[in-house]
Structure formats: structure tokens, C-alpha cells
Amino acid sequence: MIGTLDAKIPPGPLAQKWRSHRDHMRLVNPNNRRKFDVIVVGSGLAGGSAAATLGELGYRVKCFCFQDSPRRAHSIAAQGGINAAKNYQNDGDSVYRLFHDTIKGGDFRSREANVYRLAEISNIIIDQCVAQGVPFAREYSGLLANRSFGGSQVSRTFYARGQTGQQLLLGCYQALCRQIAAGTVEMFPQTEMLDLVIVDGQAKGIITRSLRSGKIDRHAADAVVLATGGYGNVFYLSTNARGCNVTATYRAYKRGALFANPAFTQIHPTCIPVSGDYQSKLTLMSESLRNDGRVWVPKRKEDRDKPRGEIPEADRDYYLERKYPSYGNLAPRDISSRAAKEVCDEGRGVGPGGRGVYLDFADAIKRLGEDVIRERYGNLFEVYEKITGENAYKVPMRIYPAVHYTMGGLWVDYDLMSNLPGLFVIGEANFSDHGANRLGASALMQGLADGYFVLPNTLPNYLASQMGKRPPPDSAEFGEAEGCVCARIEKLLSVNGTRSVDSFHRELGLLLWDKCGMSRNEKGLREALQKIPELREQFWRDVRVLGSDQDYNQALERAGRVADFLEFAELMCIDALERDESAGGHFREEHQTPDGEALRDDERHAAVYAWEFQGDGQDPKLHREPLQFETVHLAQRSYK
């Protein structure tokens, strides 16, 4: 049986929804705010900005992160920029256009109302960040500069060199520090959420483990906010930080929160190719490089090992410019990634293993000079040289797609509340704004929109009815959850098999990359669905975790996360199989246009798929949220 979900989208014209919703939501008066405890898990752009802002408003906030400082959350690694519809360039941008680009970029699989709100809020995020002292790039006039990003024909991206994520995160980390000093936020670094506590059907607390001491604690609250990022590390190799994991959202799923569109993962086209099997992660080269770099491979297979200089212009295939003349090298991520895979599958890929394409700056250097290129992308060129030992001012970069971001996440309504009352999910951890493909420079925008401006308005709407309903942490529900957490840790330590946690993770990653990566088909997905449970069973029989649960034990940390990935991977493949169409980053080989583009099936699949846990070993139950498009016209996406 399939359930239907209600996103509680406010009535009224699209452009008025958020404003009129704010006019009617319930409020908590300033004297009562200090009576509410709010838990925020995660301290990246979404969690950090939410915790800081809720603290400013006067709530008592507890913020948790697994890193040793909130300043190290993975948002820090975002390079390129943040979008906003300021139209400072006078090039025809508007809130509507940003909204439309985002909906279209997401291949019409996101909610109009959420995306419109995001576009609307984008402008005040820039104001907020500038006021905090974020040193965005500026023109000689002293006014803010912009650059272009994939999937749009206007220049609306604000940036701070190639370190935009770092600067935005430090802005919200500093705001958080201010609240920590003021006593409104209590910070718990190196603390991992291992379970969600549900009391009378509402999310009222979490169970945590201190990574430093191994201590298990119960935290009761009036509401729980998850801002724990994406699950890209299910693939083992991704551009995510080593610690990124699915545990918090997956544990919430196992407690009844719906997981939406887990098959929607983003493969970023511009990463440094894999060089060996010892590799622990992949490194992104910002998409902004595609502003000036030209992507190509040799026209003929035989030329692929020749140095660039020996391949004349006529023998090069600038395939993005050829296939998508109006967007060229700035075609969206899913399309550029698949195009790269295609030319490499044809045997025209460059570099070791033939899994790479050139990103060439020779023309830009000739046109603008090396100094200009250095000023725009200097640090990215340095990173590239450190990793590969090659100087990209002299030879073209070699790039290949890699897992980068996950559009799927816990299902939330318009207020960013999950189906479990009291559980809010923000940033990459929710599913709401990017549909089947995220546009560049939109993740930072969404994280900060959720944290600074959406959640602080919608959370009181829930809290207003919750005065005095916080359960004590010694209630039975907390005891049960803590018991589960402890039993699981004990089990991990007691297997005492022969294989390392990483070896299982790597095997799972290769399997998923092969069967549920850049392109998927029914046969492969069914194979994966057979192999994943086998691998999981082997894990619980043969994993080896040494040391104790009473101290800093990194292998134990990872073991718990990989155990969750081994279950979550199955959910991803189930979703990928159910979505029998191609949309954005989800490319089902059975569904493509004659020229190889993703072919949607709006009749059957213009919906969010949200999965409900039914017990270990049981198939999850599917809920559908039909997507209504009242403003945009559903169309075959074209970037030609």
C-alpha cells in the first residue's frame, strides 16, 4: 500500500506564500523562549547558523558535532560560491529566474514553494554574511563581485576566492561562538548522535556518545534539529570529508522518520581522477573553473596518450561546447558528468586508466594572461599541483566525475519538519530544494537559508504548543534507546573477525559506484540488492574492531558508521529501482532520449518518494508526495 504525504504548503500565489505563512505562524514570546531546549545536531552552515540564530532569539540550545571544533564541519570545503538573485550585474536576474533555474536544474523533481522561498531568501543571506564580515570578492569600486556557475545564464554567484564555504562557515561559527560565550548555546564537540528518542510520537531527545571518552549520554529537549549533512560517503570514495556519515539521519529513519529520494546523488564533473586503490578520498576542483577552462578529449582514441601540444585543434573534441552550444562548458553537473563518462567509455579518456578528461586553461591564459587566472583560481591550481605533481598553467588539468552531494535526505514539510513532530531537518540532510540535481553554488545558499531564516521562523510554530511537555531524560523511552546504542557498540567490539572496517566500506563503495553511480539499470540494481545484504552479513560476522569503548577509538566510530551505510545502501538501490525514469543525477539507462539525455516520466514519477522503515529485513513502505507545478511549465530540460 502506498501512503500519500501532505507537505502543508501554504495557500496563495507562489510569491506570497512565505510572507503570508509568516504572518500567521504561532510565536513564542521572548520571556518564554528560555524555557525551551532545542537540540541541533551538526555545526555546518545549516546547523551552525540555526544554533547561533536560535541562541540569539533566546532559546536554550545544545549543539553537537563530531569534529573537535564546530569550525571544521564539512561545509568548510565548499569552494566556488553562493548564489543570490541580487542582479548586481544588471544581466536580467531576478528571484523568479533563480527559482526557475533551480527547479529546472533539479529536473522538475523539487517543490515549487520551497524553491521559491529559497530564491527569495537568497538576497538577505548575502546581506547577513557581509554584516558578519565575510570577505566576499569585490570590484575596485568596493562593491561586490560575481561570477557565473553551471546551469544559469546570469552571473549571480558571490565568492571568496576558492574558499567561499570556509568563509561562510567561519561567519556562522563566529556567530555561534558569540552565543556560546553568551551562554545561550552549549557546544558538544566530538560528540556523535547515535539514536533519536521518540516520546508519544514526537521527537524529544537524542542519545549521544562522546568520541573522546566513550561516555553515552541522554539529552532531552522540546525539539530536535538534524543538520548532519549528506550520505555521499556511502560510496567510500567521494569529495566528502572522512567523517561525513549517514548515521544521524539513518537512525532517525529507523525511528520512523521518512527518507526521501535516497537515489538522488550528485556526481560532480570536475574532480581529480582516482589514482590508486590506497586512496581515501577524492578532491573537487571547483566548478567555477569551467568559467575559463575548456573541457575536451582527443577526437581519436589513438591520440589519448599524446601530450596536449601534439594534438592539433582540429583533432580535439570540445564535447560540451559541441553538444550544448548555449551553455557550453557551464552545462549543469549531471549532464557534464555523464558526458565525461560517455567519452571515456568510448575509449577517448586521458591519463592513467583512461578515466579522465582535460580541463584546459591555455585559451584563457592567452586571452587574459596568467596573472588574471592566478588571481581567480590560484589556490585551486596549487591544490591540483600538490596532489598530482603537475602545473596546470603549463599542462591541462585532468578531471573526472566523483560523488559530491546528495539531494535525497529526510522528508520534511514546508516548515522543514519531518513526519515525526518535533524533528526538523535542515541543509543537505533534508531532501527539499534541489530535486534530482543541485546547481552549483546552491548548497551554501540552502544551508544558510534554512539555518538563519527558515527554521528560526517555523520552529516556534511547533514549540508554541509544546510548553512544559519536555520529558525527563530518565523516562522509559530514553532508557530503551540508550540500551539499543550500548548493545550495538558491544556487538561491534565482540565480533572480533579478520577484516577491517575500511575494507568493507571500500567494497560497498565499489559496488555502489558500479551499480548505483552515474548510470543505473534494473539488472544492476537487482544485483546490488542481492549483494548488499550478503556483504552486511559478512560484516557482522567478520569485522575486526580493536580497543575499548571507553576511550578515543576511531575504528569503533567508523565501524558504527559503516554498519549504517551497509543498511542505507540497500534503501538507495530500492529507491533507484522504484524510480523507473531518468531524472537529473538519477540516470536509468532504460530511459533516455535518442541523443542520450535523461528522459523523465512525469505521468508516473512527478513525485517525491519517501520511505518508511518497517523493521530489519522487511521492505520499507513507500509514501508518495505528488509534485504540483502551478507556475513552471514541465519541459524536457535543454541546455543546447
Next chain:
Amino acid sequence: MNFRLRIWRQLNLKSSGKLVDYDVENISPHTSFLEMLDVLNEKLLGRGDEPVAFDSDCREGICGTCSLTVNGEAHGPDHPGAVCELYMRRFRDGATITVEPFRVGAFPIVKDLVIDRSALDRIVQAGGFISARAGSAPEANSIPIPKHDSDLAMEAAACIGCGACAAACPNRSAMLFTAAKVSHLSLLPQGYPERDRRVLKMVQVMDAAGFGNCTNTYECEAVCPAEISASFISKLNREYARAQFRRRLGE
């Protein structure tokens, strides 16, 4: 490539530690230093020894989590760069490599190569921010900032908070870290209103955390992965003197 590693092992803060020798073989020159330690840990696990604890997260030089002293140098020989950006091609085949944590009194050892750098967070909490509430900001382009000032602020703001500056300093001073934040915020007009309070409180907390003083040896600048210039320390000193002076004048 083969290497002999001498690695600091220490169970926790209270126990004493020592250097232990390990061998790693068949390492590709394209392996990063931390991946080489991953390989070692797999090997240790295989023979039933507890893996070496070391911190890392992004492994691309921006999060500031990794913090190793390699052959006596904070982040190893390849400057500028965090130790996660160090590749084995930088070493001679057969070399002996000594790996220790950052040795700073204000960064107590947690286990093996892992340290506690919460002192740096406390310095920022003391005043390393601009108090701009969400919702109260003026239009972004209403405050033009000369490109030169903005670029300079960005240079200071690039600090990744790893603490290598303190580890490299003979006095274990965190002046470069503090100077970077003070400079970033005081170079921008948005930061002016809190300029005096900020520098006075941050320096006070920095001193109380047990960091030493600056005697201009510039070791910090030499190892800084974000290439923060030591000239910001002069800026910090000027800001501090200015704030002290203004406070005495009763402004």
C-alpha cells in the same frame, strides 16, 4: 617505496608516551602521508595491534583537523600545506620519518597523535566575531569596502585554525592565530564598533590559555598552511596598543 616510521604512541593524557618504530612497504609515491598512515593502520589491525590514532577530516587542507609534526616540522616538509596535502613523493625511498603530535602545552594530548585544541575556540569565543544578528543586516552593497582592504581581510581570514603556528613557535605562542582573526575583522568597517573590546578580550583569553609570547622568530609564518603573513602580528600589536590607549583615555 619503503619507510621506517617512528611514531609517538600515548594511551591518554595521564600516561607517558614513547616513540615506536614501524615499517611500511610498497607505498606508491602518489600516496598522501595520511593514506600511508591508513596503510600502516590496516597492517597493525591485521596483526592485532591497536591502530595509531590521528585526526583528519577533509583531507584537502581546509578543515584544519590534521595536526602532525613530521621530522620536527609542523605539517612536515612541504610548505605551505597541511599534512593531509603532503605526498610520499616528497620523501626519499627508505627514509626514517618521525611522527609526533603538535607539542604545545595549551594543546593537551588526547591519544597518540591526537590533541585537544579547544583553547583556540575559546579565543574566538572571547570576541572573534561581529555581533550581527540574523535579520538586522543592511543591504550588502550599502557598505562599499576598498578592494585592497577586503583582499587583505581575506588573506587574514584564510586561517584554517590548525594550530601549527603555536606548534612551530619556540615560545608556543598563538599570536599568528589570534592576529589573523583580529586583523580580518578590524580591517573591515563592519568590525569597527567592537574593535577595542575584541582585541583586548581575545588577547586576555589567549594569555590565560597558556600560550607564550611572540619574539619575532617567524617560524609560525614558515609553517602556516594558509600562508598567513606574520605582519598581521604587528597589526595585532597596533590594535592592542590602540585599544589600551583609548581605554586609558576613557573613550
